[in-house]
Structures are given as C-alpha cells and as structure tokens.
Amino acid sequence: MILTSKKNIEDxxxxxxxxxxxxxxxxxECAAICQTGGSEQVKDMENALSENEILATISIESxxxxxxxxxxxxxxxxxxxxxxxxxSLTCGSGVQAVSEVTGKPVISALDTLFLGMVERLGEFHExxxxxxxxxxxxxxxxxxxxxxxxxxRNGPCEGIVNTKCEVYEEKECVWHLIxxxxxxxxxxxxxxxxxxxxxxxxxxxxxxxxxxRRKS
Amino acid sequence: MKYIKYLPSVDDISExxxxxxxxxxxxxxxxxxxxxxxxxxxxYEIKSCFNGEIFIEINARDKNKDLIVSYICTAFSLGFKGLxxxxxxxxxxxxxAKPVYDxxxxxxxxxxxxxxxxxFGDDFIIGIRSASGTGAVYERAKFFIENGADFxxxxxxNVIEDFKNRTVIIQEISKYNETIIAK
Numbered sequence: 001m002i003l004t005s006k007k008n009i010e011d012x013x014x015x016x017x018x019x020x021x022x023x024x025x026x027x028x029e030c031a032a033i034c035q036t037g038g039s040e041q042v043k044d045m046e047n048a049l050s051e052n053e054i055l056a057t058i059s060i061e062s063x064x065x066x067x068x069x070x071x072x073x074x075x076x077x078x079x080x081x082x083x084x085x086x087x088s089l090t091c092g093s094g095v096q097a098v099s100e101v102t103g104k105p106v107i108s109a110l111d112t113l114f115l116g117m118v119e120r121l122g123e124f125h126e127x128x129x130x131x132x133x134x135x136x137x138x139x140x141x142x143x144x145x146x147x148x149x150x151x152x153r154n155g156p157c158e159g160i161v162n163t164k165c166e167v168y169e170e171k172e173c174v175w176h177l178i179x180x181x182x183x184x185x186x187x188x189x190x191x192x193x194x195x196x197x198x199x200x201x202x203x204x205x206x207x208x209x210x211x212x213r214r215k216s
Numbered sequence: 217m218k219y220i221k222y223l224p225s226v227d228d229i230s231e232x233x234x235x236x237x238x239x240x241x242x243x244x245x246x247x248x249x250x251x252x253x254x255x256x257x258x259x260y261e262i263k264s265c266f267n268g269e270i271f272i273e274i275n276a277r278d279k280n281k282d283l284i285v286s287y288i289c290t291a292f293s294l295g296f297k298g299l300x301x302x303x304x305x306x307x308x309x310x311x312x313a314k315p316v317y318d319x320x321x322x323x324x325x326x327x328x329x330x331x332x333x334x335x336f337g338d339d340f341i342i343g344i345r346s347a348s349g350t351g352a353v354y355e356r357a358k359f360f361i362e363n364g365a366d367f368x369x370x371x372x373x374n375v376i377e378d379f380k381n382r383t384v385i386i387q388e389i390s391k392y393n394e395t396i397i398a399k
Contacts, residue, residue: 150276150303150315154322154359156352157303158345158371163352167308179352191355194363197281197323 001117002030002091003124004037004110009048012087015107019085022052023076025098026059027090033118036110037089045087045109055079063094069101080104132203138190140181147174153195220244220271220300220369222386225251232261235389241267246300246369246386248273259294269297271343277304280318281327288328289335298341300369301325321345322359329364343367343384348374 031037155175159166
C-alpha cells in the first residue's frame, strides 16, 4: 500500500492562487486507508477551500489507474470542463494520472511517503524500497535495504552496538535479526551469500513494465 | 595485536605537524575523512614529517562506485600503504541532503581486492572495520577475511578472538591533546 500524508492547507491554498473553480478528487484505495484521501478527507478539503468555487467532488477507486480515472471522470465531464484546476488527494502516481487523463492543472494535496505494510488501521510500516532486485529469499524475508538505515546489502556494518542499530539505538540491527531468523529456519548458509551492488542500468528511474499480451 | 593511530579529521593543514609529533616511525597512521579537508590533501604534509606507514580510511558513505574506485586508485598512486574500509557514520538527526550508501563495505572490499590483484600487487594492504560480539558480526568478519581483507580494524579491545592475528586496534590521536599525541 502507498502511504501518504496531508500537505499543509496553506501550501495548497498558495498553489491554488489564480484558480477559482475547482474539482476535488479523492482515492478510495490507499489514501482512504491512510485517512488522507477518503471521502471524509474530501469533505474536509471542500470545507477548507470554501473560498473557491467547488464544482464537484469525486472519489475514484484507483485514481492512479488511468483506465479507471478516465471512466469515472466521465460522470463529471461538465464540471471538469468548467474547472480551472483539480485538487488531488492521491499519491504522486495518482496526481500524475489525473493530470494526464484530464489535461487540467492538478494541485497535489498529499505527500507520498512510502510503500507500507499495514499493521492495523493507523499503523503502517515501511518494509519494501521497491529497489527492483529483491534479496528476501536469502534474508529470511526481512528486507535489509529498507530496514537498515544505510541500506546495506551485506551487513551488518561496523556501527552495530551489541545487537542494536548504530542509527536507531532502540532498534535491533536488521542484520542481527536476519542472522537469528536464518538460524531458526535452519537456512544459515544463506547469510554468507554475497549480494552484488544493484545494477542501476536495470533499475534507475523512471521505471516501466510493459507486458506483452499472449496470443491465445 | 597491532595498533594504528587514527586521525579522524583535519580541518587545517597547519595542524598536521602538531598532530603527529611524538609518533615513532614504527607507528601506523590512519587518516580519516570526517574533517573539512580531503585526506589526500594532507598526505605529502604528513609524509614530510613522518617516516612510518600511512593508511587512509575510505567511508562508503556519500560515494558512488566510480568515486570509490577513484579513491582507492588515488590512495595507491599517492603512496598510501593501504586503506581501511568502513561504512561511515550516520546520525538520524541529519537533515536535508540524503546520505548515500551506494556500495556497502563488503562490496568495496570486492572492488579493492580486484584492483589489488590486477594493478597494485600484494604490498598494498586492505583493512576493513568490524564490530564484535554477535554471531552476525562474526560471520561477516569471517566473510571479510575469506574474501581478501588483510586485517580487521576494531575501535577498542573487544576483538574477535578467532581473528586476533589479523586484527588492528584503533588508538585515536586526539586533537589539541598533547599528552595523548606524545604517547
């Protein structure tokens, strides 16, 4: 899930200067779970931007999916045509999809934080950095790229203090956790496997994945 | 066990003579890179008043692979006896620009060992920093030794017994502390 946080409303108002008529777009997937872009937050935004003319509000299931955005925006075509700008309560991918689909100026109301694991509502943990070269099969399903502040692929670093992290003293070093879990799983041989540096020629931004359709 | 005198940072080239007076030619010096001056810039200054062997610490931090290769080759070309690989300190309170850890110490070791085999020869010595006290650390230290590190460098006397004959312990040369410098 993609984690987002709300931008300061004054920053949003500053970005809206020069635009009067607006449409507010929410996301009923990730941003709704984060309580940053669900229907309640769309309503809050509507109230906060009451000085503007709000032409329509809409919650889209996955605004980052251009097919779904295109379909759902058809419901408010008239309002969209009149709108000076769109305020988007979505992740960065959503903002850009909305922009590409509508061709309108889009003001982002959220900051995109990380790809998160949901512990419970309101508690999210970063577990994957989307590095593109996953070594979880060798690290007992614990990601050192994300959980080590230095992102070390062959750890631990020399800064480990007893079993604690050099940077976050209250936390266990992730490489210590990996070692202990591999021992428990009887897979300790995996610990000494050397992991090459990431091949950035394959993984640098902007990344894209293009599937070829199978011929049936 | 051997000891190495560590000069973690230099902010002014005129400090050099002051730092190293009192050291004997048998001492090893390790120049760190936490000061404002690039350690390469002080090599000749140190060499002019010290006859012993000089090592350079290469932090993984804030260097991409190209810069790391450049650091290692420059160290060899200038005449450093060898290098000590470390990850480099990182404090959670640091703001603004993100610290970069492009290669980790194991990966730098691989680069350095490859350069040593192809270009530098056996006289160039590769050390690498290690911690101690856990199974995870022991296994990594073993990996370092098995993959070409000549010695492990420890911050204090808590070393790994099995690698004692391949161990060097750091003794910091304190700035502005003449009594420690004179030891």
